[in-house]
Amino acid sequence: MxxxxxxxxxxxxxxxxxxxxxxxxxxxxxxxxxxxxxxxxxxxxxxxxxxxxxxxxxxxxxxxxxREPLAYITRRAWFYGLELTVGRGVLIPRPETELLVEVFLRWAAHSKAGSPILVDAGTGSGAIAAACLQHAPQWRGVGIDRSRRALRTAQVNRRKLGLTARLMLIQGEWLSALRPRSVNAVLSNPPYVLPDEWSALQPEITQYEPRMALLVPADDPLMPYRRIAHDARQVLRSPSLLAFETSPRLAPLLAEQLPRWGFANPQVVRDYSGAERVVYVVRD
Ligand SMILES: C[S@@+](CC[C@H](N)C(=O)[O-])C[C@H]1O[C@@H](n2cnc3c(N)ncnc32)[C@H](O)[C@@H]1O
The missing domain is CATH 1.10.8 (Helicase, Ruva Protein; domain 3)
Incomplete structure (x- = not known):
């Protein structure tokens, strides 16, 4: 042939x-x-x-x-100019998540943090942490995920990108493994798909990607954000950045709740399609 x-x-x-x-x-x-x-x-x-x-x-x-996603078949995905390894059980990094990296890099370029450390909570393939560290060479990072499979993939990417000495990977629940006042930036793209949105998604997503990486409960969709923000109050040291990716549906709710969780003046950033995508809070 x-x-x-x-x-x-x-x-x-x-x-x-x-x-x-x-x-x-x-x-x-x-x-x-x-x-x-x-x-x-x-x-x-x-x-x-x-x-x-x-x-x-x-x-x-x-x-x-x-309808198995191309990225699972070839075991390759591109994110912020990096070629990453992906596989079943790990979310395929999405282009819109690059906005979270941009928000971090813009802030990090002007922050005066000494020996700065970022956390990627729910790291999956390690995409967010890897892209941030590649472009912010003075930073070190911690990637956390509850999924062992995701962490194995993140380990492969860490090695492939030469980040083994700068990116620590931990299996755990959000920020619970971190010490108080130990990091300057908490970044997260947590699950944010509501059950009523599930049936409208492509079969590539619903039949192949891990539900744990995507779905939130209908009665408490902000649960991952609340848990991360709650722990972020303890683990962040100044200057600090807390930045979340979310959906246009949840962005206004998240921006409304963050001050109640101790993070005043949240900023909302739209993605290239005009959808509210990243919500972040900076503290000096
Ligand atoms: C939407 S995916 C994001 C993956 C990756 N950061 C990205 O943007 O491509 C959410 C990730 O959070 C992880 N996760 C879900 N619940 C968690 C929890 N309670 N603690 C830690 N990680 C969790 C999932 O395993 C998944 O890898």
Whole structure:
């Protein structure tokens, strides 16, 4: 089977499964499968796949046709310019989460914290902590998650990005493992999908991504934020930043509650689609 044959077959299968970008996805899968850039495929339509490559590619395309996310199949995701390893049981980092990194980096560029430390609460793949540390070289970080599987993936990314000496990873409940006045920034993208939003999500999310990373209870949707903010009052030292990613639906509620939890003057930042996405509080 040639590259052109493989792409034609995959495109038809993926189109039949209702995927709108079937050609692009077929190219991404084949490029990852043969360990080349997509441009190489276009330049070499007559190259012949080995039987191993062909079998692996067919398996990957069938998985994608069952709506498994591309990132789980290729085990790769991009976040803030970093190539991360991901896999089942770990949330695939989203582009909108890059705004949380930007809020941190803007603040960190002017903060006068000495030996500064950030915490990424609910670190998942380690995406937020890794991106912040890559661009703020004087900072060290702690990534916390209750999921062992997530932490194993974060360990892989920490090693791959050369951050082993600067990023500590801890299995635990939000900030409970941290000492009082030990960190300058608490960043978190906690679960924030409400049960009534679940059925409108793509099958890639509902059938494959970990529910624990996404869903909050309908009767107490701010629960993760409240628990993190409650502990953040103890663990933050000045100057400090508390910054959360959230949904446009929860952002106004979170901004209203933060002063009641001891964090006055919350600021709300919109993402590139205009949706209220990050809520943060700075203290001198
Ligand atoms: C929305 S995901 C965010 C993952 C990653 N930070 C990102 O932005 O791609 C939320 C993460 O919080 C973790 N989590 C959920 N409840 C937790 C808890 N009680 N304590 C610590 N981590 C928790 C989940 O395992 C998941 O990795």
């Amino acid at each position: 040639t590259v052109a044959d493989a792409l034609g077959w995959a495109q038809r299968l993926l189109q039949g499964a209702g995927l709108h970008e079937a050609r692009r996805e077929a190219e991404i899968l084949l490029a990852a499968c043969v360990n080349r850039e997509r441009a190489w495929l276009i330049a070499h339509p007559d190259a012949v796949l080995s039987s191993l490559q062909r079998r692996r590619f067919e398996g990957w395309v069938r998985r994608r046709a069952r």
